Amino acid sequence: MIVLFVILVVALLGFGFLNPLWWVAAAVLIFGAVHYGRGGRGSRNQGGNSEYRDYRDRRDRLDRWDRRYRRQRQGRWNRQERRDEHHHR
Secondary structure (H helix, E strand, C coil): CHHHHHHHHHHHHHHCCCCCHHHHHHHHHHHHHHHHCCCCCCHHHCCCHHHHHHHHHHHHHHHHHHHHHHHHHHHHHHHHHHHHHHHHC
C-alpha cells in the first residue's frame, strides 16, 4: 500500500512539470497522508486511544446489559429474600 502511495506521489510530481496543478494534487495527497495517517484517523488520535476506545465500548455494553436485566435480577433477589425470611420464621 505504501509502495502504491509513493508511486502515485512520484507520478503526480512528474506530471507537475507539465501542469503545476498536479503539484497541488500531490501536495494535497501528501498532506492527507501525514495528517490522517494510514488508519484514516487524525495523527493525534492514534496510539493509546484504541485501548481506551475498547475499554469504553466494553463499559457501554456492560452498562446496557445492566440496565436491561436489572429489574429481572432485582425481582429474583426480592423473591429469594422473601423465601429466606419465610423459612427462618
